[in-house]
Amino acid sequence: MSGFGAAAEPAGWRPGSEGFFPEETHGAAPVDFLQQLPSYQSALRRRATSGGGTQERRAAPQGPAGLRAAVGRGPEQEGDQVAARPAREYPLSIAEKRRLRDYQQADIKHLSGWKQWKRTSSKSLKKVLSEVKEFSSYLELWRHDIHSIEGKFGTGIQSYFSFLRFLVLLNFIIFILMFSFVTLPSIIFEYGMFNSSFAKIPPKNIEPHCTVYEPSGTKGLTYFYTYLKDLLSGTGFLEVTSLFYGYYTIDAAWISTLRYNLPLAYLLATFAYLALSLIWIIIRSVEGFKQNLVHAEDQFQSYCNKVFAGWDFCITDPNAAWLKHRSLQYELQTDLEEERLRRKIADRTTTEKLRIYFLRIFINIIVLAVLLGCFYSIYRATVFSQENSNVVNNMNFQANLLVQYLPSVVITMSNFLAPLIFSFLIRFEDYSPAFEIRMTLLRCVFVRLANIGVLLFSLWSQISNCDTDKCKACGYNYELYPCWESEVGQEMYKLMIFDFIIILAVILFMDFPRKLLVTHCSCKPVQWYGLREFEISDNVLEIIYGQTICWIGTFFSPLLPAIATVKYFIIFYIKKMSLIHTQKPAARPFRASSSNFFFLVVLLIGLVLAFIPLGVSIAYIPSSKACGPFRSFNTSWAVVPDTILEFPKVVQQVLYGIASEAFAVPFFMVICLVMFYFIALARAHKRVAEQLKEQLAMEGRDKQFLIRKITEAQRHP
Numbered sequence: 001m002s003g004f005g006a007a008a009e010p011a012g013w014r015p016g017s018e019g020f021f022p023e024e025t026h027g028a029a030p031v032d033f034l035q036q037l038p039s040y041q042s043a044l045r046r047r048a049t050s051g052g053g054t055q056e057r058r059a060a061p062q063g064p065a066g067l068r069a070a071v072g073r074g075p076e077q078e079g080d081q082v083a084a085r086p087a088r089e090y091p092l093s094i095a096e097k098r099r100l101r102d103y104q105q106a107d108i109k110h111l112s113g114w115k116q117w118k119r120t121s122s123k124s125l126k127k128v129l130s131e132v133k134e135f136s137s138y139l140e141l142w143r144h145d146i147h148s149i150e151g152k153f154g155t156g157i158q159s160y161f162s163f164l165r166f167l168v169l170l171n172f173i174i175f176i177l178m179f180s181f182v183t184l185p186s187i188i189f190e191y192g193m194f195n196s197s198f199a200k201i202p203p204k205n206i207e208p209h210c211t212v213y214e215p216s217g218t219k220g221l222t223y224f225y226t227y228l229k230d231l232l233s234g235t236g237f238l239e240v241t242s243l244f245y246g247y248y249t250i251d252a253a254w255i256s257t258l259r260y261n262l263p264l265a266y267l268l269a270t271f272a273y274l275a276l277s278l279i280w281i282i283i284r285s286v287e288g289f290k291q292n293l294v295h296a297e298d299q300f301q302s303y304c305n306k307v308f309a310g311w312d313f314c315i316t317d318p319n320a321a322w323l324k325h326r327s328l329q330y331e332l333q334t335d336l337e338e339e340r341l342r343r344k345i346a347d348r349t350t351t352e353k354l355r356i357y358f359l360r361i362f363i364n365i366i367v368l369a370v371l372l373g374c375f376y377s378i379y380r381a382t383v384f385s386q387e388n389s390n391v392v393n394n395m396n397f398q399a400n401l402l403v404q405y406l407p408s409v410v411i412t413m414s415n416f417l418a419p420l421i422f423s424f425l426i427r428f429e430d431y432s433p434a435f436e437i438r439m440t441l442l443r444c445v446f447v448r449l450a451n452i453g454v455l456l457f458s459l460w461s462q463i464s465n466c467d468t469d470k471c472k473a474c475g476y477n478y479e480l481y482p483c484w485e486s487e488v489g490q491e492m493y494k495l496m497i498f499d500f501i502i503i504l505a506v507i508l509f510m511d512f513p514r515k516l517l518v519t520h521c522s523c524k525p526v527q528w529y530g531l532r533e534f535e536i537s538d539n540v541l542e543i544i545y546g547q548t549i550c551w552i553g554t555f556f557s558p559l560l561p562a563i564a565t566v567k568y569f570i571i572f573y574i575k576k577m578s579l580i581h582t583q584k585p586a587a588r589p590f591r592a593s594s595s596n597f598f599f600l601v602v603l604l605i606g607l608v609l610a611f612i613p614l615g616v617s618i619a620y621i622p623s624s625k626a627c628g629p630f631r632s633f634n635t636s637w638a639v640v641p642d643t644i645l646e647f648p649k650v651v652q653q654v655l656y657g658i659a660s661e662a663f664a665v666p667f668f669m670v671i672c673l674v675m676f677y678f679i680a681l682a683r684a685h686k687r688v689a690e691q692l693k694e695q696l697a698m699e700g701r702d703k704q705f706l707i708r709k710i711t712e713a714q715r716h717p
Contacts (some may be wrong), residue, residue, distance in 0.1 A: 003019055011154070015397050021166055024167065032655055037702050037705060037706075038567055038702055038705055039474050039695075039699070039701070039702050042590070065551075068353060075527060081229075085453075092678060104598045119511055140166055141165055141168065141169070142161070142572065145161070145572075146158055146162060146165070147465065147574065149161055149576065149579070150314050151313070151314055151315070151316045151317075152316060152317040152320055152580075153315070153317065153320045153579065153585050154312040154314055154315050154320060154324060154585070156312075156536060156585075157579065157585055158314075158533065158537075159599070160536050160539055160540060161575070161576070162600075163540065163600075164568060164571065164572050164575070164598045165542075165572070166284070167543060167547055167564075167568050168565055168568045168569055168572070169278060170277060170547075171547075171550060171561045171562075171564040171565040172561070172565045173276065173559035173567060173570065174273040174277070174550075174554065174561040175559070175562040176274050176275070177269055177272055177276070178273065178558040178559070178561060179558075179559070179562075180556060181265045181266075181268075182248065182262070182265060182266050182270045182557055182558050183242050184560075185262060185265065186242065186247065186248050186250060186262065187242065188583055188676050189260075189262075190250075191249055197499065206363040209474075209478070209630075210473065210474035210478050210625040210626065211626045212482060212626055212630060213246065213482040213483050213624075213626030213627050214385050214482075215240045215246065215483075221346065224473065229400060229401055229402060230405070231491065232401065232404075232405075232494070232497060233401070233404040233405070233493075233494055234405070234489070234490040234493040234506045234557075235490060239486060239490070242558070243493070243557055243558075243559045243560075244486040244489045244490065244493075244556070244557050245485035245486050245489055245555075245556050245557065245558075245627070245628050246483040246485070246486040246487075246624075246627035246628060248262065248266065248558075248628060248629050249627050249628060250629060255261045261639075261643065262629050263629040263630055263632075263633070263636075263639040264639050264640075264643050266425075266558075266645040267618070267636060267637075267640070269558075269638055270554070270555050270614070270618075272583060272612065273551075273554060273561075274551070274607070274610075274614070277551065277607055278604075278607060281603055281607065282604075284600055285600040285601065285604065286598060294488055303332075306328060306331055306332055306335075310328050311324070312324055312333070314562050319584070320585055335365060337432075338432045341430075341432050355680045356429075356430055359428065359429065359430075360429050362431075363425050363426075363428060363429055364424060365424060367421075367422060367443065370421055370422075371418070371446075371447060371450070372697070374414040374418055374447060374454075375450070375451070377410050377455045378410050378411055378412065378414065378451055378454045378455055378458065379454060379457075379458045381406045381409075381410040382406075382455055382458035382459060382462075383404060383406045383458060383462060384403075385403055385404065385406045385407055385454065385462075385486075386459070386462050386480065388403050393426070405498060407455055407458075407491065407494075407495075408495050408498040408499075409498070410495050411451045411495065412453075412498065412499070412502055414447065414451055415448050415451065415545070418443075418444070418445075419440070419444045419447070419538075422440050422443045422444065422447075423440055423691045426440055437537075439450050441537055441541070441602075444538075444541055445544075445602055445605065446535075447539055447540060448545045449545070449548055449605065449606055450608050451614070452495075452545075452548060452549060452552065452609075453609065454692060455491065455495075455551070455614065456488070456613045459484075459487070459491060459622065460616075462477065462480065462481070463484045463487075463513060464476055464477065464479055464621070465477050468608065474622075474625060475619070475620050475622035475625075475634075476624070478624075478626070481622045481624075482624065482626045482627070482629035483626055483628065484624055485555075485556045485617075485623070485627070485628055486556065486626055487629065488553075488556045488617075489553055489556030489557035489560070491559075492549050492550075492552060492553025492556060492557060492560065493553065493557055493560065493563070495549050495553075496546060496549050496550065496553070496560065496563060496564065496567065497563075499542075499545070499546050499549070500510065500546075500567050500570075500571075501569060503542070503574065504574065507574060507578050507582065510532070511532055511578055511582040511583060512530075512582055514529075514531065514532060514582070515531060515581065515582040518530060518531055527630065530584070531582065531584045532581065532582070532583050532584075533584055533585070533608050534578075534579050534584065534585050538573065540598075540599050540602065541602070543568065543571070544599075544602050544603050544606050546564065546567070546568075547564070547603065547608035548607075548609065548610055550564040551606070551607060551610035551614075551616060552610045552613055555614055555617065555618075556617075559585040579650060601676070617636070618634060618637050619636075619637045620635065621635065622634055622635060623635055691713050
């Protein structure tokens with residue numbers, strides 16, 4: 001041993017087969033005594049059922065010396081490479097760590113020059129990387145604010161603000177992507193910067209009347225209040241800006257001799273921001289999934305974790321500490337209630353089971369009727385708003401704005417009333433408290449995200465409603481929607497603006513007056529009503545709803561992510577001030593370990609639902625012939641095969657081969673095999689986690705056994 005043999009053995013350490021570990025200060029325990037441990041008896045039972053073999057060797061007890069060898073070993077030697085772990089990473093006492101460190105420093109002198117340089121450079125690199133990581137943490141957005149929230153209100157509420165920060169960064173990157181590849185090239189070509197030029201090629205084989213597009217913002221003089229209406233609804237002067245799809249009416253562009261295919265860039269940028277969002281969400285979800293896998297526990301472990309490890313030591317605010325105390329008490333009461341419900345369910349008679357099943361079916365019919373009523377109201381409001389959008393010039397300002405915002409108002413009312421009805425009805429379904437929360441959240445997620453789908457369906461039904469021959473020649477209702485993509489973008493823009501206005505209005509006109517009443521009015525009803533709770537789930541659904549709007553609307557309004565970034569940036573400070581001054585933490589907060597995963601799963605559902613309308617818009621609905629980069633194509637997707645035709649023959653054959661069934665079937669089979677492999681790997685990891693939990697439980701039983709033996713030995717010396 002080059003390094004270990006030449007160095008003197010440190011005091012208190014003795015050599016072993018895998019390094020050095022502390023000497024035993026007492027004699028080894030008798031073998032028959034170790035065989036009485038519960039863990040050894042459990043291993044014997046497993047060996048008897050499995051038939052021995054490798055399980056017998058794997059379950060053999062290691063004893064105290066073997067345990068110390070496993071956790072207290074010194075530097076390991078593998079071939080010519082010496083791996084020296086820092087002394088602080090060993091589970092040893094301070095004195096033993098100091099002796100180990102002195103031994104490691106003495107061992108370095110006996111290494112070769114190359115190994116000394118390698119070890120020194122490795123330590124220096126680790127130190128530099130740790131310092132860079134520490135410095136970059138100071139550049140993290142809202143680092144101090146989020147730590148302050150965590151210290152006052154715990155990790156559950158902190159997870160909400162961390163999630164909000166994630167959405168700010170995601171939208172900012174999406175904005176950079178769309179601005180760099182779509183908006184900035186269009187501005188450069190429009191104003192002839194950097195020796196650039198562009199051409200608007202008239203669509204081929206299209207009726208001339210289909211190419212007529214006169215935005216409302218270019219017509220004559222307007223009153224001052226009209227600009228306010230245009231700012232809130234996205235019409236007028238905003239309609240002709242780079243905010244909406246209709247601005248990007250460029251077919252071919254050149255910078256010097258370089259040709260820039262804007263339609264292809266527009267489509268690829270759309271696919272890129274969707275793929276980026278999907279990958280980023282999945283990467284962040286993996287950590288939460290691992291934590292949920294490890295934290296899956298039985299009822300006994302759940303009680304122990306709540307009693308001995310349930311307290312959040314990040315809390316420093318007395319009120320938040322009192323609420324955390326209440327929440328732990330509530331969780332224990334909930335667990336006892338769930339245990340009572342389990343026994344009640346087990347003791348149900350057939351008549352009681354039939355009664356509760358019929359009651360649940362009846363309540364779900366009511367829930368379905370509420371959903372259908374919401375969807376029908378949104379459909380009628382959208383149709384009315386679109387049919388009367390051309391006669392709003394004869395109305396006054398308030399009526400004009402109401403007609404423009406009618407779908408947004410109806411959607412907001414549905415999002416507000418439907419969850420209240422669901423929370424009331426679920427009390428009669430006789431579910432467990434935990435399942436009640438999950439079911440209510442699932443229904444709220446569905447009603448919020450499905451409302452957006454109903455709005456888009458209503459718009460597309462109006463867009464595709466063609467009654468005349470001229471309309472059928474264009475493929476869509478060009479009379480009402482000469483640039484239908486901009487119309488959809490305006491609806492998404494209005495939804496986002498109205499959602500932001502509602503958030504501000506609730507805080508200013510509901511929470512703040514309620515805070516004043518609770519503070520200055522000593523009436524018992526007012527004090528009993530108290531401050532509004534900061535419900536994490538409701539706030540998360542609120543911002544996920546807005547993010548789904550952003551994902552869908554970015555294709556029709558490329559600068560919508562910039563508005564979403566500013567919106568969430570302001571919401572962070574508004575929610576922080578509201579939490580500190582006008583609200584209180586909920587009595588039933590989410591755990592940070594499970595809430596982060598829940599947030600990302602719901603966000604992933606929103607992203608998947610955003611794929612559907614975007615896919616339909618790109619692949620099936622005819623593109624506008626009067627505006628936009630795809631006006632020369634039948635659909636937006638048609639730019640892809642048109643671009644492939646410009647490639648060399650060999651590249652075309654390769655791409656067509658990839659798109660053929662001969663490639664798709666083997667590729668699908670390989671994907672299935674990979675998926676089955678990862679499923680098997682996940683099951684194996686789950687079994688390992690269960691075995692580790694069982695091992696921890698057996699360690700606890702071993703300690704109880706040893707304590708009992710020590711007590712007996714003290715009583716009978």
